[in-house]
Amino acid sequence: MFPELEEFENVIREKYSLLCIHCDETGMKVHGKRHWLHVASTDKYTCYFAHPKRGSEAIDAMGILPEFKWVAVHDGWKPYNGYNCDHALCNAHLQRELIGIEESYKQQWAKDMNELLSEMKKYTDECKEQGKYLDFEQVKALEKRFDTVVAKGIEENPPSLNPERQGKRGMYPKTKARNLLDRFIEHKEKILRFLKDLKVPFENNQAERDVRMMKLQQKISGTFRTTRGAEAFCRIRAYISTIRKNGLPVLEGILAALKGAPLAIP
Incomplete structure (x- = not known):
């Protein structure tokens, strides 16, 4: 269905090979059953993909991440x-979760980490706006403060002080605060990648914006009647989103696609 737009979609996929992409997924209904809309996007390109599954099977079928070699934001x-x-x-x-931990558990490390991430974002935003390179010493100092906050978090959340309830065999489950802290420990490099490379964004807002239209469609229509209908909608919406992002006239783009010659994207 819509072979011209399928070719357009393939061209967009090729452009992703050297870009930082945003990935996300959201639920959708197809003939009354739970499906998933997957999105891979940048500020210039959008690709949507509908699939019955949410995990690796669907991501593989989408065909972008399996061959992708740069930075995926998610x-x-x-x-x-x-x-x-x-x-x-x-x-x-992560900041939303930190706010939740600060409010629910009254933990200082969560407050400090939230403020530190905001300070890091402000620094990288200023570098981008002023066309400056990252200062290695300042990045190093910010990273050291990150480690200090994590150490404070460990003090506030030692394993022996996390017995919300005792589980099987005498094992104590971790609190939400400790689980979040462990993510900051385990995924430090992924969390701070934006601080090391100005091409990497602070958040995944691009993908969240790009799934918003699908959520609106689901509110209005409720469900797609066929799988082909869902696939066609994804392809059309991806095309419209992409030409809009590139500042091209949407109506002209739609008419061109109907004539079998979708607009070329730089």
Whole structure:
């Protein structure tokens, strides 16, 4: 369905090979059953893909991450981490979780980490706006402060002080605070990648914006009646999103596609 747009989609996929891409997924209904909309996007290109599954099977079928070698920005969902590229975590997600930990557990490390991430973002934003290179010594100092905050978090969350309830065989489950702290320990490189490379964004807002239209469609229509209908909608919406991002006239682009000659994207 829409072979011209399929070719357009393939061209976009090729352009992803040297870009930092944003990945996300959201639920959708197809003939009354749970499906998933997957998105891989940049500020210039959008690719949507509908699939019955949420995990690696769907991501493989989409055909972007399996061959991708640069930086994938995402929310840390486990299947994404299995792909052989560099990864950057969405710090906006992490900041929301830090606020929750600060409010629910009254932990100082969460407050300090949230403020530190904001300070790091401000620094990288200023470098981008002023066309400056990152200062190695300043980056090193910020990273040292990150380690200090993590150490404070470990003091506030030693394993022996996390018995919300006793589990099987005398093992104590971790609190939400400790689980989040462990992510900062384990995924430090992914969290701070934006601080080492100005081409890497602080958050995954691009992907979240690009799935918003699908959520609106689901609110209005409720469900797609056929799988082919869902696939066609994804292809059309990806085309419209991409030409809009590139400042091209949407109506002209739609008419060109209907005539079998979609607009060329730089």
